[in-house]
Ligand code: HEM
């Protein structure tokens with residue numbers, strides 16, 4: 001202790017005299033972080049991004065973003081004497097001549113996959129637990145923007161090596177772009193500096209990939225992390241946890257140690273993958289050539305949905321007055337992801353409007369306790385999943401030994417029917433789980449011990465659930481339905497009038513559908529909860545201070 | 555800041571088995587405070603800051619933990635040295651060398667990172683006391699007083715600047731800003747040429763020979779005698795021009811007499827050899843697969859399927875129109891040539907394509 005304080009004396013004073021950092025840093029170090037495995041998902045995304053910056057910067061030192069043709073004479077002899085772009089030949093050099101280059105390329109690529117995968121799962125966690133609710137709507141929107149930009153970043157990076165696979169991906173991108181009504185051909189000519197492929201696209205994608213998008217991502221991610229700090233983390237329900245507090249371990253040293261270890265762990269996993277699992281072996285595909293293609297190749301997984309949508313769409317076009325609406329191209333490019341991103345962006349506000357719930361929420365919902373939201377979320381996952389699977393319909397057709405056309409027809413039907421069924425089933429499952437919870441709370445846990453009562457009847461002995469479980473079970477309060485305007489009421493509230501009002505009421509009935517809120521098994525006190533207007537933070541309130549981990553371990 | 559005074563409340567007594575030391579032990583000033591630091595002295599004379607006593611794990615188990623943690627950190631250090639050693643000793647030079655270098659560098663790197671991660675987690679679990687502390691949340695919204703103050707400040711500034719009272723200044727500035735924002739967009743004009751009719755033409759023209767791609771040799775109908783084969787050809791002189799080939803890539807297929815049916819344009823075929831654009835009319839992949847028993851051309855990208863015996867019309871998939879047919883002829887030396895460019899644009903649909911693009915010679919029906 002004395003040495004720690006001494007260390008602070010000199011440097012600390014020097015810095016604080018100039019920066020006035022002590023008070024702010026003190027709060028920062030004491031900041032409390034709640035713990036749950038699912039809170040790590042966002043961290044995976046953050047750390048893979050940092051790893052992408054590090055490895056990507058290494059790659060820029062050797063990569064040549066140029067479409068000038070060269071003849072290859074390098075370590076990889078099977079391509080000796082082949083004419084190719086400088087971009088492709090420099091990627092071969094990174095892979096074979098630069099020591100550690102292959103490792104860096106593979107880490108970069110694996111990290112890109114993990115980055116986008118982690119974002120997806122993180123978003124699902126946030127959605128299903130209702131973490132996007134007030135006051136965190138901005139962070140939800142920032143997250144959606146990050147997700148959509150990240151997909152482009154990945155696509156552009158994948159295009160840089162100019163191999164046969166990435167060139168085919170670029171051709172598809174260009175074909176779709178060209179189909180957009182009115183502006184399509186102009187966009188394509190301006191982006192490619194003329195007709196496909198031209199000589200400009202790789203240098204242009206390069207500057208977008210290594211400068212523009214990373215800068216935007218960095219700013220957005222910084223804002224995202226800052227807001228998470230500023231608004232403090234949400235927490236799952238539990239004993240002593242209320243809407244007015246946050247229970248966990250302080251930043252320093254606990255969270256720092258944990259998250260630091262986690263960063264190193266992710267780096268280690270990526271290094272391990274890149275050592276043993278080959279990814280994007282561009283030397284096997286050969287350089288890009290517009291009249292060649294490799295069959296059966298798959299794009300990176302995050303492009304699967306776009307690919308699937310293109311495969312699934314019927315070949316509808318519409319010719320009017322000498323112009324072509326290529327629905328078969330721009331609809332699959334825009335609609336499915338438009339529904340996911342647009343719907344996702346609007347959802348928090350739709351939910352607020354339908355439920356009338358404008359309170360702050362810092363306690364997470366268990367998915368079962370918001371059956372409609374959970375149902376919609378699962379429906380969205382099924383919708384996306386079907387389209388994504390259709391992106392690999394040739395592989396599926398091969399494995400199941402059915403025709404390609406059949407898989408496409410199955411996909412066309414399930415993409416509409418699947419989400420509806422998924423919604424319905426999920427909602428029923430949630431309500432069933434709620435019923436089970438209510439039963440637990442009311443009757444306690446069945447012990448399996450049968451007793452005979454004096455009057456001869458047999459009963460099974462039960463014991464009450466633990467205090468922590470009770471706090472979890474009781475966290476479901478059920479949203480109060482909006483009051484219907486009474487028939488004799490002369491002027492219903494403005495928000496309840498007209499067609500919109502009726503729709504709101506109908507939707508509200510769907511959202512608030514659920515079983516009666518639990519009451520507790522006798523010894524439960526009133527807990528502050530996560531719902532309703534009066535959720536205002538009231539300071540001390542009811543800080544259950546019992547039940548913490550006591551004592552120290554050794 | 556208010557949080558300074560909240561400190562003690564954030565760490566209430568007993569919550570983690572820690573006791574308040576401040577009440578028993580007086581605050582100690584470590585070392586000799588420099589005389590100039592009157593503030594420090596003053597502060598220490600006032601209320602001694604209270605800090606809970608931290609009980610860290612001790613005893614043999616903790617000692618073992620300490621050694622374990624240090625072992626992992628040392629292991630990481632060794633792996634870093636191994637990384638450097640591998641970098642220096644293993645030089646690339648062949649495929650095998652590269653893979654060997656990748657293997658050793660990768661393993662060393664994984665261990666260097668992984669061991670630190672494991673060490674830190676063990677440190678956390680074996681050597682740090684467990685805590686769970688509640689912290690109050692504060693209302694996100696500012697207090698009404700703060701909001702009112704902000705509104706005042708804002709109104710005051712607006713009044714001083716006359717932004718509201720002087721519409722001429724305001725409007726002229728807004729107008730100028732809009733123009734300033736829009737004007738620089740013109741510099742993007744030179745990103746590329748205008749499309750004009752470029753998408754309507756390819757490198758094919760009257761009298762251009764078909765070169766078999768690869769050997770790049772012209773071909774006579776008699777050389778292409780095996781029915782059921784599909785060959786990719788290029789217009790002579792453009793076989794190495796990627797920009798030209800992106801639109802001009804063409805396939806020729808030989809049929810048995812009588813197999814070709816409408817809407818194939820019969821007099822564009824020579825000796826039952828037909829030529830179709832290789833650029834898929836969906837989004838432009840090269841259509842590369844041919845199933846000779848069914849005469850179907852399949853695009854590997856999204857599986858659009860075309861009937862080669864019937865003007866390459868669409869049988870299935872997202873492509874909306876037939877693959878355009880190239881009019882073929884034979885030159886004086888007997889080599890296959892194109893007698894014209896494609897009559898309709900090749901490749902994916904675009905805004906300016908229009909209905910005529912769907913019926914240029916070989917209609918889809
Ligand atoms: C500032 C950050 C980044 C820099 C400087 C950077 C740089 C590069 C460079 C130079 C390449 C060259 C190609 C190669 O040799 O393989 C590349 C490829 C690539 N980049 Fe990035 N990148 C960055 C961030 C990202 C991010 C955020 C993603 C993903 C979302 C990403 C995904 C990719 C992919 C998939 C490739 C293809 C790699 C391969 O073919 O193996 N990059 N990047």
Ligand code: FES
Pocket residue numbers: 834835836837838839853854855856857858871872873
């Ligand atoms: S490009 Fe041929 S089917 Fe899509």
